[in-house]
Structure formats: C-alpha cells, structure tokens
Amino acid sequence: MAKLSTKGIVALVIGLTIAGSLLVPVSDVFADSTGTVSQTENVSAELDSYVELRGYDIQSVNNVTDSDGNTIDFGNYTVDSDAGRIRFASGDHVTEGETVTVEYDYQATDGSTTTVAGIVPLLLALLLLVKLATKVGEMS
C-alpha cells in the first residue's frame, strides 16, 4: 500500500474542507429549489394588467398585502397559476405602482425531477467520503 506524504495529507484535508464547506450552500440550493417552494415577493401593482411573479405553476396564494400591510381580498386580484402572474382589479384596494407583497407556494420541480435532484447532494457528499476513505485505506 502506498503511504501518503505529509504534503499529500495536508492537500487532501484542505481540498475536502473547501469542498465540504461548498457542499452546504449547494445542498441548500437543491433543497430550496425542488418540490413545493414558499415564496414572498414584492411586486409593483399594475391595475387590470398581469404582473409577472418569479414563481411558476403556483399552487396557492397564501396572503396578499398592500404597502400599509392591509390584506387584499381574493376577489380583488386574479392569479394565472401556470404562468405565475397576478393581476389587480381596478378599485380603491390598491393603487397603480403600489408595492404589494405576495406570499405564495409554487411547484419548482415535481415527480422524478424532485427525486433525482434530491439524490445529487447525497452523491456529491458520497464522492468526498469515498475519496477520504480511499486515502485512509491507503494509509493503514
């Protein structure tokens, strides 16, 4: 069995530390971007015209509030679920250009995509583990 030099061990530990520290945010991105995602978004209201939301395939709109924090009732706006758009009806509940906060859930990924995307961070961590285990095996 080949012995690892001190330089090799240091390089390996530094490499794995960097990779490990990067793994956490990447894993968070995977977790936050798959399945049903809750989103709170501020949009500039346009009366009788659709405003694009960042999300798509919207599952539910939980709360819509105006700039003063007052809840806007469901009848005063329309949601295009598939395209992820919201339209405010004319009236005294919201004014043109007013900042409105929309809280909603959207389906970022579904079915097999969610399953496969969930495995990717696990495999990434396994790759690091296997590399480390191989080196430990070589040392013993």
Added chain:
Amino acid sequence: VFTISTSTSGGVKATLLFVLVMMKSELVALKTGLCAKLERDFQAAQRGQMTNLTQLVIGILISGLVIMEVFIPVISDAAANLSGTEGTIANLLPLFAVLLLLIALAAPLMSRTR
C-alpha cells in the same frame, strides 16, 4: 547463459567475467531507472487524480447551481406557455438536466469504488 569450463583460458575467463559484471551493473542501472520512472508516474497519477477530483467537484457544484437556479426556472416558466409535444418535451428538460448531474457524479463514484 554462459558456461566457463576448466579448459577455458584465464584471459577469456577474465573477459567473460568482466562482461558479466558490466551486464549486471547495466541491468541494475536499468532496474533503478525503471523504478524511479514508475515512482514518478505513480506520483503524477496521484496528482492527476486529485486534480481531476477537484475539477469534477467544482464543475458539479457550478453546474448544480446553474441548473437549479437558472435552467429549471427558465425552462419551467417557458414550458407553462407551451402545450402538446413542445410542452411535453420542455417539461422533460429539467428531469434530464438533473439526470445529467446524477450521471456525472455516479460515474466517477463507481470508478473510485471499483
């Protein structure tokens, strides 16, 4: 290889012995050179493997971020306005993107555990 009989003269014996000693030293030098080359190659391979792993991890991290944060939202948003065959294919693209990541990870993992 060589047989030196009792009838062989002293001079010839000495010459043959000299040739044998020279050949042995050449072989030893060759063996030493080969060992050194193998050692160098082994160390280079180890360095190469480490570089490959680093490149692989960095590549997959960046690809993962781009796929999850850019590719899938853009494609899914566009797919919402598509129907029929185009819509079906567009809806399959995110799945294949994450499958690409999965295979890119699974292949080196399998090669390292073999």
